[in-house]
Amino acid sequence: MFYKQFLNIANELNPEFVEKFDYWIATLPVHNQQNIMASVVSGRLEVTYSQAETILDFAEKQDILEKYYLVKCPDCNCNLATISKDDFADVLLNPQYCDDCEEDKKIGIDDIYTAYRVIKKPDVTESDIAKEIKKRLGHKYTSVNFNQADSLADKMEVLYEAFYNPDESAYQKLLKTRENFAKY
Numbered sequence: 001m002f003y004k005q006f007l008n009i010a011n012e013l014n015p016e017f018v019e020k021f022d023y024w025i026a027t028l029p030v031h032n033q034q035n036i037m038a039s040v041v042s043g044r045l046e047v048t049y050s051q052a053e054t055i056l057d058f059a060e061k062q063d064i065l066e067k068y069y070l071v072k073c074p075d076c077n078c079n080l081a082t083i084s085k086d087d088f089a090d091v092l093l094n095p096q097y098c099d100d101c102e103e104d105k106k107i108g109i110d111d112i113y114t115a116y117r118v119i120k121k122p123d124v125t126e127s128d129i130a131k132e133i134k135k136r137l138g139h140k141y142t143s144v145n146f147n148q149a150d151s152l153a154d155k156m157e158v159l160y161e162a163f164y165n166p167d168e169s170a171y172q173k174l175l176k177t178r179e180n181f182a183k184y
Contacts, residue, residue, distance in 0.1 A: 001019065001123075002023065002025075002026035002132075003062075003064055003122055006059075009055070009058050013051065013055065014051070017051060023136075024044065025059070025064065025065075025122075026122040026129060034117035036056070037113065039052070041055070060116065063120055064118065064119070065119065066116060068116070068117065069084070069085070069088075069113065069114060071083060071096060071107060073101060073111070075098070075101055080096045080105070088112070091107050091112065
C-alpha cells in the first residue's frame with residue numbers, strides 16, 4: 001500500500017478494490033489530483049457508487065483527500081464556483097453569475113457536486129512507486145517512459161524523410177538531370 005491508512009479499511013471493503021484505489025490515487029498526475037468524484041471512482045475502478053463514496057469519505061477522514069463542492073451552471077454546465085459547505089446557503093439563496101451564459105443563474109441542489117482533491121503524498125518514495133508501476137506493466141518494459149510502439153522501427157517513412165526530403169528546386173534539378181541523361 002502506498003498510503004498506510006488504507007490498511008485499516010482493506011478488510012472491511014473488498015481488499016482488491018482498496019489496493020486499486022490506493023494505487024490509482026498514488027499515481028494520479030498532479031493536474032488530475034482534483035475534482036475527484038464518486039462517479040469517476042466508480043467508473044474507473046468498476047465498483048458500485050456506494051463503495052466509491054465509502055472509500056472517498058474514508059480517505060477524507062484520514063486527511064488523504066479534501067472535500068469541496070463544485071457549483072455548475074444549470075444551463076451550460078460551466079463551473080461557476082468552488083465552495084465549502086459553509087457557502088451552501090449563500091449560493092442557493094443568491095443567483096450566481098455565469099460567464100459563458102453572461103447572466104445570473106438560480107442554483108438548485110442539483111447544480112452542486114461533491115468533489116475531492118489529493119492533499120497528502122503517498123507514504124512511500126517515488127522510486128517505490130516507479131518499481132510498482134514497472135511491476136504492473138510487466139517485465140517486457142524496461143522503462144515506464146519508453147515503449148517499442150513509440151520507436152521509429154515501425155515508422156520508416158520518418159527516417160526516409162530525414163535522409164531524403166528534397167525541396168522543389170532539388171526535385172526540378174533531378175528532372176533536368178534525368179532529361180539530360182535521356183538524350184545520350
